[in-house]
Amino acid sequence: MxxxxxxxxxxxxxxxxxxxxxxxxxxxxxxxxxxxxxxxxxxxxxxxxxxxxxxxxxxxxxxxxxxxxxxxxxxxxxxxxxxxxxxxxxxxxxxxxxxxxxxxxxxxxxxxxxxxxxxxxxxxxxxxxxxxxxxxxxxxxxxxxxxxxxxxxxxxxxxxxxxxxxxxxxxxNLINEEKTLYDTIFEDILTQELFDEHQEFLILYLSIHRVMINYKNNHKLLAIGLYVYDYYLEKKKQQAVDYEVMQNVLKVLADQTRYGIIKCIGRGITSNKEIAKLFSISPPGVTYQLKYLAENDIIYKDNLTKHYVINKELIRFSLANVLIDLDIE
Known part of the structure; x- marks a missing residue:
């Protein structure tokens, strides 16, 4: 330096x-x-x-x-x-x-x-x-x-x-590969045009995941911490996983039959025969749907009762992400 x-x-x-x-x-x-x-x-x-x-x-x-x-x-x-x-x-x-x-x-x-x-x-x-x-x-x-x-x-x-x-x-080396660095860190912070116009690019040894942009008289100072690339890369991976989970939950909730089965479970109805009668499908069909919902973590078996219960935290998390994505308070 x-x-x-x-x-x-x-x-x-x-x-x-x-x-x-x-x-x-x-x-x-x-x-x-x-x-x-x-x-x-x-x-x-x-x-x-x-x-x-x-x-x-x-x-x-x-x-x-x-x-x-x-x-x-x-x-x-x-x-x-x-x-x-x-x-x-x-x-x-x-x-x-x-x-x-x-x-x-x-x-x-x-x-x-x-x-x-x-x-x-x-x-x-x-x-x-x-x-x-x-x-x-x-x-x-x-x-x-x-x-x-x-x-x-x-x-x-x-x-x-x-x-x-x-x-x-x-x-x-990553700084020299500006496209890689921009896609990982800066695309959510500033435009490609502003990034391309930077006059200085510093590595901050003590700052960990810090990204700093200082503007003074059209002078742009971009600085990144020693672990900033690792941090944002991992963050993007986590966001991708979260987004995939959110989409999957929304897809399940959009299916009328599966949504109805989830509602039944929420009301304590766990009998395959009773659920089958409500939705005019066979008990094996209910078994298939329950297995699908369980594999996608929408429901899980309670350790004490051994009955299926709704994964409320997952659904709450997914819906909260929708509100955040759409900037709805």
């Missing part, structure tokens, strides 16, 4: 304080499936380190990242040293403009009361107020901690480059 890429990756890495929360719910996720355990441990150790420094949480939250925003406002910054040198010259008026631009607020004569217009949590507003109120003291402490953290970041990157060199090269 060049120095600018290291800097972008470093500044975005502070968002890991929230990004890795997907691993903390105790359930198997897509990230768990695609990410190497040793890499995960590296990220978690790094995240533990940055999370222990409360000053970083004043500048980076789920709602904003002032550290990266400051970089993207300064086209001339190309490495960490120049970033720190430029940041050290920041005064309170420029800092208020930075906040206003980050939050999409008017930056002329910006004051704390203007934060009321921002879509921010009360905690974020309070943190920004404290930084503004004590800016001259906070900025030197921020710079000191950034310098320490960057040294630790470089140590982590050295390990990643040594341990995952082949994976990094594979991802670079």
């Amino acid at each position: 060049d120095e600018k890429t290291y800097l972008v990756d470093f500044l975005l890495s502070f968002e890991l304080m929230d990004d890795v929360s997907e691993w903390d719910d105790g359930e198997k996720t897509l990230l768990d499936k695609v990410v190497d355990d040793d890499y995960r441990k590296l990220i978690e150790s790094y995240t533990t380190e940055i999370s222990s420094k409360k000053i970083f949480q004043k500048f980076v939250t789920k709602e904003y990242n002032l550290l990266s925003k400051f970089l993207f406002r300064q086209d001339e910054i190309g490495d960490f040293s120049s970033y720190i040198a430029t940041l050290s010259q920041l005064d309170i008026s420029e800092f208020k403009i930075l906040i206003a631009e980050t939050l999409g607020l008017p930056n002329e004569s910006f004051e704390f009361r203007d934060l009321d217009q921002a879509n921010l949590s009360a905690q974020s507003k309070w943190e920004l107020f404290l930084v503004i109120d004590d800016f001259e003291d906070v900025l030197p402490r921020l710079i000191e901690e950034l310098e320490k953290q960057y040294r630790y970041y470089c140590d982590i990157i050295e390990v990643i480059e040594a341990s995952y060199g082949q994976k990094i090269q594979d991802l670079r």
